[in-house]
Amino acid sequence: MTQRGADVLSAKPVIVLAPMEGLVDPPMRDILTRIGGIDWCVSEFIRVTTGLLNRGTIQRIVPELSQGWKTRTGVPVRPQLLGSDVRWMGENAALLASMGAPAIDLNFGCPAKTVNRHRGGASLLREPELLQQIVASVRAATPAHIPVTAKMRLGYSDTAQTLECAAALAAGGASEITVHARTKMDGYKPPAHWHWLARIRESVEVPVIANGDVWTPEDYHRIREVSGCQQVMIGRGLVRRPDLARQIRGLDGADAEMAPWPTLLPWIADFFEQTRARVVDRHAPGRLKQWLSMLGLTYPEAKPVFAALRRENDAEAISACLADLAAGEDQARTLLALPSASALGAA
Known part of the structure; x- marks a missing residue:
């Protein structure tokens, strides 16, 4: 191990829960931060077009704002804006502030096709000058004591402009840059190219937050x-393994298993009851x-539960099933009692 690597590993862990549209939503943030080990979170993106956002939209995506922008265990949640309109990104940042x-x-990292077709997310990595203008607009519109941070990928289809994009974000006034170590076209295909994180970190004078393929x-x-990132x-690693941050921190003992x-x-x-409270059944x-x-990729025990519930759409029946399981009822017997649980026998 290099001396630099030894120095980094000896530093106090800082673990951030990633923003993932349609996956790491408010109920998931609540559950994962209550399980513990997470320092702060970033919300799902709030889309900016032209005009000011209304409080209802912000409240729906980041309900933690009514709790001082914190989860119920006190973990800070940073709202995330997505858009390409320089003026309105700044205006809405001021509103959030x-x-x-x-x-x-x-x-500047979302790979979703619908987002990228509308000049958002990772599509902007083809326009470093616009990246800088957006960050500068947000920085100018936001009080100096409030950090402006940014998330990027390595590029859109290749890494030809990776360092230029990182430099643009830093020059615009970003105080931290999170880098998902893949391009937009890579999606989530392994591997994540961690060596690029070191190159980016060495090329800018602001902290870089490492992201991509951390499962254990x-x-x-x-x-x-x-x-070299601290x-x-x-x-996805925390979604599949909810106590991963606790394990990293050694909160359950040095040799603790999942x-x-x-x-x-x-x-x-x-989680299901919170979800029912947010959306129609x-x-x-x-x-x-x-x-x-996703849990089934880490926990074999999740697979028969998923199989049994796969065709079940009765929210009340699912709630009753999960309540019985949580109370310690026999899993197989509980799942077989579901109206559409015939899939269990084939799981």
């Missing part, structure tokens, strides 16, 4: 060593199934 936002984050505590230590942002499956069941039930099962599918 007036509402007490702890920082303003800017999205070992990944966390390796990305810090390779990148802060790490994690998204949280046992039964201990996650009350959290899953809680016909949409709530989809969010639960999405999480169970």
